[in-house]
């Protein structure tokens with residue numbers, strides 16, 4: 001019996017390591033449109049979040065794995081967040097697991113009903129394939145969460161653009177508030 005070491009490692013509070021890991025960075029210049037208002041005090045090169053991903057082969061039955069590190073930034077008072085998306089294939093569900101930090105997983109079903117789950121160290125989140133999902137950092141340290149999703153799920157950003165999440169999250173003097181928004185924003 002041959003016993004091999006895995007080609008990949010993924011230590012707690014670390015990032016996946018191995019030959020095929022891909023790192024991507026979302027800068028403020030790329031993310032500006034996500035937020036309700038522009039914040040001219042944030043420079044374009046600022047890293048809003050970064051993703052380390054172990055890509056799987058495309059096609060049915062394969063799984064991607066990744067971690068997102070979402071920085072504790074405020075954009076004109078709005079808590080930093082991921083872009084948010086539906087899957088292109090609505091049969092594809094996903095798991096998020098929070099490693100550290102404090103935040104909210106904002107979910108929205110196809111009728112536009114929106115709600116949040118609290119994210120904190122060890123929280124595990126099942127995301128139905130029919131739900132749009134976005135993560136919001138409400139804390140004061142980086143929010144780190146793992147994601148596991150089918151490699152053929154796809155990201156449908158247009159759908160969220162046409163039917164935006166109806167609520168935004170703001171923070172002032174450590175107090176979190178929710179603001180309802182209507183059309184016109186992503």
Ligand SMILES: O=P(O)(O)OC[C@H]1O[C@](O)(CO)[C@@H](O)[C@@H]1O
Pocket residue numbers: 051053066067068082083084085094133147149155
């Ligand atoms: O592409 P978005 O909506 O910014 O979300 C980023 C996160 O979602 C994933 O696409 C997984 O759903 C990861 O790559 C990353 O964790």
